[in-house]
Amino acid sequence: MAMRSDDWQSSRAAGVNPAQFAILALLEGCPEGMGVKEIAAGVLVSQPSATDSIAALERKGLVEKRPDPADLRALRILCTPAGLDLVQVERGRPGTAERAADALEPDMQEQMLLALIAMIRQLQENGDIPIQRMCVSCRYFSPFAHADAANPHHCNFVDAAFVQKDLRIDCREHETADPSLRAATWSAFSKDHSHPPGQ
Numbered sequence: 001m002a003m004r005s006d007d008w009q010s011s012r013a014a015g016v017n018p019a020q021f022a023i024l025a026l027l028e029g030c031p032e033g034m035g036v037k038e039i040a041a042g043v044l045v046s047q048p049s050a051t052d053s054i055a056a057l058e059r060k061g062l063v064e065k066r067p068d069p070a071d072l073r074a075l076r077i078l079c080t081p082a083g084l085d086l087v088q089v090e091r092g093r094p095g096t097a098e099r100a101a102d103a104l105e106p107d108m109q110e111q112m113l114l115a116l117i118a119m120i121r122q123l124q125e126n127g128d129i130p131i132q133r134m135c136v137s138c139r140y141f142s143p144f145a146h147a148d149a150a151n152p153h154h155c156n157f158v159d160a161a162f163v164q165k166d167l168r169i170d171c172r173e174h175e176t177a178d179p180s181l182r183a184a185t186w187s188a189f190s191k192d193h194s195h196p197p198g199q
């Protein structure tokens, strides 16, 4: 309820409705744009609903349509600079749940992040939500690649080690790994991720 209330407040402040704000937030991390079908799957609405929301956002100057270079009969939807600004301003305001999470002890925050990652992955496996932009489904992710317990993971996109608490659940640079790599990554990650936080 707290997160839904945050969504309503963010969208009201932005002058859009929550479905439209969810589409803007999805497109913000996708500079090459997305097709209507992808957008509908990404925000879990029907294609006609996504089409209506996109039309409303276009009238407000927050998204634009461009021909898809890979298929000139298709269109891709992109955020305009005004749409990007709007999402970034709203994302800069910590929400109710974020403030509550910030108040937790670091170990508890890390355990919560791990549980959240496992739960999102399970929803993906069950086919209830599309693949999210998490490290554990990214082709650049190498879990527990380093013996250094402080920085065990490796991101091959930036070629750097990183700490468990910096595992991403919504990364712009994410590229979905193929199913066999995702399975191998999850196996390596889940085998070791029960290590006590910070060790």
Ligand code: SF4
Residues within 6 Å of the ligand: 133, 134, 135, 136, 138, 139, 140, 141, 142, 154, 155, 156, 157, 158, 168, 171, 172, 173, 174, 175
């Ligand atoms: S590109 Fe992003 S999602 Fe992929 S491993 Fe690096 S930080 Fe994680």
